[in-house]
Amino acid sequence: MxxxxxxxxxxxxxxxxxxxxxxxxxxxxxxxxxxxxxxxxxxxRANTAIVYAGYDTKPGTLKSRLTVQANREFDGLCRELGVRFRRCGSLMVAFGPRGRASLRRKLEQGAANGVEGLRLLDRAEALALEPALSPAVEAALWCPGVGTVDPxxxxxxxxxxxxxxxxxxxxxxxxxxxxxxxxxxxxxxxxxxxxxxxxxxxxxxxxxxxxxxxxxxxxxxVPTKGDYFVLDTGAGEHLRHVIFHEPEEKGKGLTLVPTVDGNVLLGPSEEGAEDREDTASSEEGLAFLRRLAGEVAPGLPLEVIRSFAAIRPxxxxxxxxxxxxxxxxxxxxxxxxxxxxxxxxxxxxxxxxxxxxxxxxxxxxxxxxxxxxxxxLGDPPANPDFCPERRAPVRVAGLPEDELAALVARDPAYGRVVCRCRMVTEGEIRDAVRRTPGAVTLDGVKYRTGAGMGRCQGGVCTERVLEILARERGVSPAEIAKGRPGSWLVKEGGDGQI
Ligand SMILES: Cc1cc2nc3c(=O)[nH]c(=O)nc-3n(C[C@H](O)[C@H](O)[C@H](O)COP(=O)(O)OP(=O)(O)OC[C@H]3O[C@@H](n4cnc5c(N)ncnc54)[C@H](O)[C@@H]3O)c2cc1C
CATH class of the missing domain: 3.50.50.60 (FAD/NAD(P)-binding domain)
Incomplete structure (x- = not known):
């Protein structure tokens, strides 16, 4: 080679x-x-999944310039790459004088950075836009440009x-x-x-x-970490916008994110990390999220389907x-x-x-x-064959009935549902393995298709996903890991039985 x-x-x-x-x-x-x-x-893999608008960063920095430009270009980027993007807008919410002053500063900073559409809202306007918020909310900074994407x-x-x-x-x-x-x-x-x-x-x-x-x-x-909760799609029906909570006391606020899949992501906390691989979530971090969620958005059902921790560099x-x-x-x-x-x-x-x-x-x-x-490297010439577009994978969930029927008639694997929570079919799992780079682990299938990400978190579909993955890769199920090497799910006995 x-x-x-x-x-x-x-x-x-x-x-x-x-x-x-x-x-x-x-x-x-x-x-x-x-x-x-x-x-x-x-x-x-583990972050807050927000496409920022650029009002929260210092004017004149590379960070501000890139964020504002990236936000403007995000619809085009996602179209080019076949990626879902939800430009849902955000509310930064304040519950007292410190928070209100911070919102005003951010409004001015955003204007200096060239962020469009920012507006200060009073309590009634904020609650009209986001009924799940606490009625104790005093003011909000509205930003229509903020969105969410699947990282x-x-x-x-x-x-x-x-x-x-x-x-x-x-x-x-x-x-x-x-x-x-x-x-x-x-x-x-x-x-x-x-x-x-x-x-x-x-x-x-x-x-x-x-x-x-x-x-x-x-x-x-120096690593630190942050805990998150993922709430079921039931909660997603109650939240329309990204909510940034500007706390009255010094310290970390809460962020609530309606994801492109209809869930709600809640977090992150801020804690010390033992080391760079320390992604274990902590009791205190999760308790902190629960407490703040109750204060900021008491109208949101806390139907937790998963928790995880992310590491900050x-x-x-x-x-x-x-x-x-x-x-x-x-x-x-x-x-x-x-x-x-x-x-x-x-x-x-x-x-x-x-x-x-x-x-x-x-x-x-x-x-x-x-x-x-x-x-x-001496400014090499442009690659005339470069193609910026990528064909998005088939997603059966949400396909109109006639399109789904035609698809299944062409390829029955798209009619065999494997993950019932997220309506993911055998055809989609097979495709996930065959793409480049293709899925080689259960997590790889999950991140490409959503299988195992729903309410039951893989309780029902894991075995079937494992079988398809093993078949497609031409290996034994005992050779398929959940994620990193060594995270095996099944064992082959001496008699060849799984
Ligand atoms: C808690 C948190 C929340 C965030 N939320 C947001 C958000 O809402 N919106 C936003 O815009 N940004 C957000 N970010 C920032 C964003 O997630 C990161 O900037 C982005 O993911 C970039 O990651 P990366 O490519 O630098 O690192 P990674 O994704 O970690 O990639 C680095 C890769 O390098 C590999 N690697 C390491 N060492 C070696 C080696 N020796 N040899 C070969 N490979 C190696 C690793 O395995 C890894 O895959 C958030 C970040 C954090 C920490």
Whole structure:
């Protein structure tokens, strides 16, 4: 196998997939290296799923400029990639004088950033728009541009489109070293070395560690985590808009999100993390969410179907002592998007500690990193074969009856329902395995099709999904994991029985 590339992207999250896609717009040989068996298993898998408008970020920053632009372009991006997007609008709600003052500041900040349609609402207007809110609400900042998207759908679509445009996806491949050799870089992996002219480091929670495989510390990540609840679709019927709660006391408010699937996402809390892999949700975090939900939206039924925790990559400037080499961190976390490279290593572009709104800006951040690297590579010509469009997978739920009947007549697998909660069929699960990158785990099927994401959380369909997955991959069900390697669901006995 030829392991020589123009550009290697490290990390198959939203940033890496969009960076790889952007690099494919040029005549470049591109590889995307991801340590896990699938893309979208890191921060991009667990977040708040909001497409921000840009009123909450400091004027004049890269973050504000990209957020406002990304929000305006989001409908077009989702059309191009066949991804669902719900531009539902948001209400930032206040319950007292501190909150009200904050809303006014955000209105001014938003206007300075060029966010359109912002308006302050009084109690009656807020309650008319969102009856599930507490009648104690005093004021709200209305923003029509905010929306919600399925982060997995977006990430998978970017990965598929990058692959369709020639990017090689090297999954289950962990980067273990990076070194410069003349004007090239060697990316060492647990599956052998790759040689390239440039690298984009999008390793998420480990992006600082990957950068430090090559150079001195510049930015270090300190992880924290946040808990979430997913509420059943019954709650979704009660919530029309994204709600940001501006608390009266200092500290974290609550966010409520009506998802594209009709559920409600509630969270995140803010807690310390044991380490970078610590995604266990905590009693305190979930109790905090329950309490705030009762205060902010008592009209919302708390029908919890799942809880999970997300990990935040908080970036701090790393100050290195010239004599001892000891590293201390800046007092304050960096608020700006950090897309960096060192003069000594112009061929390595790193995105370290990209937090909210990294999902909103993933396409533009990917393009920004690709542009920086392309300049370093001598501005290669445009790829005339690049196609930005991606064919969306079939979704049986919600298809008009006549279309569904025609589909089933052509292919009966679309008539065999596997996940009853979300109406996902055998045909859709089969397609999820056959796409590139295709599902290899139960989670991979879940994120591509929604099977197992409904009220019963896979209680009914897991066995059947496992069978289809094993059949399609031509392996034993005992070789299929839930997610990361080792998370096996069934065991093969000595007699070959499962
Ligand atoms: C709690 C939370 C809520 C958020 N909510 C929002 C929101 O509502 N809206 C919004 O716009 N943004 C939001 N964001 C931000 C957004 O989710 C991220 O900016 C975005 O997902 C980008 O992730 P990423 O690609 O940097 O990282 P990841 O998705 O983590 O991808 C990094 C990848 O690198 C891989 N990797 C790591 N090390 C190696 C290695 N050595 N070799 C190979 N691969 C490696 C990992 O396995 C991983 O797949 C939120 C973030 C957090 C933390």
């Amino acid at each position: 030829d392991r020589t590339y123009d550009a290697v992207v490290i990390g198959g999250g939203l940033l890496g997939c969009f960076a790889a896609r952007a690099l494919c717009r040029r005549k470049l040989r591109v590889a995307l290296v991801e340590q896990r068996e699938d893309v979208c298993t890191g921060i991009s 997995w759908e977006l990430c998978l679509a970017a990965a598929e489109n990058a692959a369709a445009n020639g990017a090689e996806l090297l999954l289950s491949t962990r980067v273990t070293g990076l070194r410069a050799e003349g004007d090239r870089y060697v990316v060492e992996t647990d599956r052998g070395d790759l040689s390239c002219r440039g690298v984009v480091n999008c390793a998420g929670i480990r992006a600082d560690q990957v950068a430090e495989l090559l150079h001195r510390p510049t930015i270090r990540i 908080n970036p701090y400037e790393a100050l290195v002592d010239g004599e001892t080499g000891a590293v201390t961190l800046s007092q304050k976390s960096i608020g700006e998007f950090m897309v960096t490279r060192l003069e000594e290593y112009p061929g390595l572009v790193s995105m370290i500690g990209i937090k909210t709104p990294g999902l909103t800006c993933a396409k533009l951040l990917g393009e920004h990193a690709a542009w920086l690297l392309s300049r370093q």
